[in-house]
Every structure is written in C-alpha cells, then in structure tokens.
Amino acid sequence: MTSPKLLDQVPTVIRLKHYSRKTEVAYVNWIRRFFSFHNKRHPSEMAENEIRQFLAHLAVDLHVSSSTQTVALSALLFLYRNVLKILLPFIQDVERAKPSRRLPVVFSRLEVQTILAQLSGAHLLLASLLYGACKKRPHGAGSAGVLACPCPV
16 A cells, blocks of 8 residues: 655644644645745755755745745644654754835824715714724734724824
8 A cells, every 4th residue: 555645644644733724725835835846856855955945935036925934934844843754953044034014004183084074974974983993992902804903092
C-alpha cells in the first residue's frame, strides 16, 4: 500500500489538531505555492535556505503584507514540524515585509457636523445613531470583523 501524497497528509494532520477550516485552506495554499516556487522539489530536500528564499520572494517580488508573510511562514513551519516531523533551526535573516502604514480615517467634530448637516430624514437618523453609538464605545474596542470606533476623541 502506498503512503498518501504529502499534500493529502497536510489537511489530515490539520484536522487532527483541530485547526479551523480557513487555516487548513490557507496552509495548503501556502505549501503548494512553496512547492511551485521551488519547482516541485520535495520539502525533505529543502531547509531553512529555501524557506528564506520563498519568504524573501513574497516580500520583495510580490509585496505581500507582513501578516500574510507570517501566515506563509506558519504554514511552512507546520509542514516541517507536524507533517514531516523535521525540526528546523531558527530561521534567521529573513527579508520581512514592511508593516502597513495605513492610518485610519478619522473625522474631526466639525467634519462630522458638516456631514450630518447635509443629511435629512432616515439618512440623518441612521448617521446620527451610528455616530452617537460610536461615541459611547471605547476607542479601539473593535473585535474580529468589527472596526474600531472611527469618531474623534
């Protein structure tokens, strides 16, 4: 009996460890991309240097975000540690993606008043309720999928 292909083993191990379905999909995708980047070489033939090259490619050539690069690294570490049972040394000198410098857009009180003055009826009611509810929430109190309060302090 032949052993299952490596990419078929990954979802099995992920499920045994009770990772989420989204994590499974993301990890399998990054592992596939790693294989493709290195011309489908088996990962047991590769080590830190190839991982470093792949991560540098993501940062420099594809301009991925730092969090995306971290997910890719986590997927590869999962592959080596949990599927292949190969312990890699700490991977040093990785070309890291630049952290995002995107700042949230925050309106001043005057800008909010100007916007609200342009609205009427149901639109004014909804905007006023949203603005008022936002003022009662602690700033930065966003949770997964919920934006932090964008109104002025």
